[in-house]
Amino acid sequence: MTDTAERSPIISTGALIEWIVPFAFLLCAGWAVWHTPAYILSFIPPANESLLEQMSQLHYRKDVTPDMPALFGGYADILDWLSLVLLPIIFVIGVRTVRIAPMEFQDWRKIDKIAIFVGRITMILIISMTLVMLYEVFLRYAIEAPTLWANELTLWLGGYLFLLSGLYAMQQRCHIRIFLLYDVVPRWMQRTFDVLGALLICVFAVFLIFGSYKQVFVTKFYRWEMFGTAFDPPIPATVQPTILIVVALIAIQAVINVISDWNLEPVTHSAADDIDEDELEMIKKSVGSD
Template identity: 40%
Template structure:
């Protein structure tokens, strides 16, 4: 069995923590269903909490996919293409990624900053600060995704296989 580097183990720990959010979301949703349909006492917080945690989890999952260079790709065309055409596809992918991510970050920054400074609430009975936390996270995440897009494109141009630094043996898998 191969020893797992400390950096990879700590990264696996962070991934496992985010995976626990799924269990919390399921638990909160289960509690809400039981409270609403069995005891006829619905909560004012369960739906918003599940929404809040789901938003954080989706942002983390997108960043995780970009970090590992395992986002969606039309591999039928890409794998069948010669190396020069793959590089063109990589540049087109990078241009689309940067346009989207930097556009979201640039145009979302003023709104997210205002939400954060005003600690904008959600506007429901429980009124959690979902916009105040999620909007800045969207801007931060898309900025990081753009950075990972550049890193991934440079790695492909240099011929470095995806996820070499974090490759883990089957015995050490998180999932």
């Protein structure tokens, strides 16, 4: 396949599948994450008896379907297994079916579709957070019966939102950049800056992962550390590993960006780039200006 064909944009039409697939992925991921103690106990149970008992009690306390029998002699029931099996399948379907919106970065490669689909997941996360907050506001002020879980669930989803949107922003080249020096140097120097920037990101990722993987994956994830509140979500056990995973993906995406942009023509940036013409027209119409 030629480079031109690989970069040909497939424009999003807002089809129903573009909403259903990321929502289905988020639903399966949420179920799998909430029941991760069942997977830990089934696949890699702790050798320490005290930790094993603690993890078992945690699983029984948090299991959404406690009356459903476990399969294969473990702790995970059929819904746990189903969500675990469906996760990679839905992810592949999402990556293959994702479409580029007109306002998104158009020079993309097939591998960029992973980050683009992650961007779609973050959009569903925003909708989910909004619905949770609206539900809490309604219960708190209309019925005067606030929940114990809405605020912490919003905090939990927000953590994932900010992390995953970082990968999407890297693919879209929309992180904050200062072009004062970049625009005035020749193209070979711009490429040098791009390589240097990607190299610094990779070095940061390597040191961050090397310095904290044991604490994150052994202390936080494997012990399934909870938040310690009434709702008690596993925020430390899930968000901290996600930080390392997303940082690694951002570093990989930075390298992909350098390769993808290597032969692009230099672009000169100006203050006019920050002006959204459609938004400007809407403002003019709202104030009645010609």
